[in-house]
Amino acid sequence: MSSVFVQVQREALHSFVANTFRSSGMSEEDSLLATEVLCYADENGFDTHGVANLDRIYISSQQDGRIHAQAQYEIVTEAPGTALMDARNGLGLIAGARAMELAIEKAKNVGIGCVVVRHSSHFGSAGYYTGKALEAGMIGMAMTNLGSQTIARPIGGKVAMIGTNPIAVSAPAGEVPPFVLDMSTTVVATGKIQAARRRGESIPEGWLIDDEGKTVTDPNAYFDGTGHLQMLGGSLETGGAKGYGLGLMVDILCGVLSGANVGPDPRLLEPDGQRYGQEDQNIGHFFLAINIDAFRPKDEFKSHMDRMLLTLLGCPTDSSVKQVVYPGYLETVRKQASDLVQLDITVYEQLTKLANRLGLSELKVEKEVSVI
Structure with a gap:
């Protein structure tokens, strides 16, 4: 089963999000800062905490007064x-x-x-x-x-x-x-369960359990209250x-x-x-x-960090991976590789609806891709 994504220019995404925040009554300075913080997630592959939440958490909460825009x-x-x-x-x-x-x-x-x-x-x-x-x-x-x-x-x-x-x-x-x-x-973060539901995908065993402690792989179970998110480590x-x-x-x-x-x-x-x-x-x-x-001197610290992290990168691997990495490594490599930001097609459609509702220009798509 493949999932469909769209790719947009980083600058175009920032402009769209900033315009959305400004439309909710935020100042120019705060709109740009909020955009930088929010888009960080999508730019680094954490789409659970990025623009998928723009309307659902931030704009809607400003419109109903739960969050004070100014x-x-x-x-x-x-x-x-x-x-x-x-x-x-x-x-x-x-x-x-x-x-x-x-x-x-x-x-x-x-x-x-x-x-x-x-x-x-x-x-x-x-x-x-x-x-x-x-x-x-x-x-x-x-x-x-x-x-x-x-x-x-x-x-x-x-x-x-x-x-x-x-x-x-x-x-x-x-x-x-x-x-x-x-x-x-x-x-796992609940955004990953939401993403699986958007894409019509099942979730891995161990994320949710039912009242009897049995594993649940249907993401809808979390939202109807029959599947319960576990703490890190599980049981x-x-x-x-x-x-x-x-x-x-x-x-x-x-x-x-x-x-x-x-x-x-x-x-x-x-x-x-x-x-x-x-x-x-x-x-x-x-x-x-x-x-x-x-x-201690910063150069000494960084040199020590390099020795430690390079040792991890050089660790012999088992059959499950091509290279051992560490937290932050892949995100840095991914960010350096392209100025394009990838969004779930359903998230893009939500942003389009938001733009139409607020009277803003739609976000331009550069490329559509399918990921298996």
């Missing part, structure tokens, strides 16, 4: 190496970018910068923010919870209490692509407690530390608690920038 964030508390930011129900793409900028500036001055955010919204791909630390020659970390939105059940539980709660970490190298880890603490026997623990760590650092909502809330235990768990307001983020020069 919100101005506030620094609530601040010290030389730390800050608490209140996003004031603004766009998470903007709050996240500004928070990481602040963390990087603090790291330049005192070695480490940590900024947490509350009253925010979905912030796109966590890897974008750690990429900004890379550009500054630093190690970066970014996390987000989902506020009160609950997606996965705790190990052994029957009520969803935890979000996908992603974590990203990046570290620079010298001659080889940097290390860039961007992962959910559930077995207790296969290491699910690790994903469960990491998910809770994200809620602590993003939610409890900042004052944002967290997934496990006492209201979920009430008779109508599941309705509470569907809200996603007051999301929290965590950003950390580490100035390598505060610990």
Whole structure:
């Protein structure tokens, strides 16, 4: 079975997305920044967190008032190496970018910068923010919870209490692509299930289980409530407690530390608690920038990274792969290969409908491809 994709020019995609954000009342500066953050995902092959969410999460939420298009964030508390930011129900793409900028500036001055955010919204791909630390020659970390939105059940539980709660970490190298880890603490991001449903595809065993603990391969089961997303690692026997623990760590650092909502809330235990768990307001983020020069000379660090990563690239392979790689390697190679960005045909059709609804010019397709 093949899937159909279209390829568009990177600049054309950025122009289209920026025009869409401007049409919702955002300033020119914020529209361009939000576009950069959102399109990062599609440009790096993470289509689950890119323009597939433009209307569904961002524009629709601005139109119904859940996200304030012109919100101005506030620094609530601040010290030389730390800050608490209140996003004031603004766009998470903007709050996240500004928070990481602040963390990087603090790291330049005192070695480490940590900024947490509350009253925010979905912030796109966590890897974008750690990429900004890379550009500054630093190690970066970014996390987000989902506020009160609950997606996965705790190990052994029957009520969803935890979000996908992603974590990203990046570290620079010298001659080889940097290390860039961007992962959910559930077995997979829900966007991958949505993508499979759009394409009419089944999903791999292990992503979803039913109430009896049996695997489910129909993505529609997730949306009708009969298939439940597992924590990273799956069952207790296969290491699910690790994903469960990491998910809770994200809620602590993003939610409890900042004052944002967290997934496990006492209201979920009430008779109508599941309705509470569907809200996603007051999301929290965590950003950390580490100035390598505060610990050892940056050139030494990068040389050491090269030795480590080149060793991985040179590892003998089994029959399943042609080359051993590491997180971030393929994304860097893919991005360097072309100025074209590939979009799922159904996502492109959604963008076309959005353009027509808003009275904007449609996004031009350069090429249509089928992928088996």
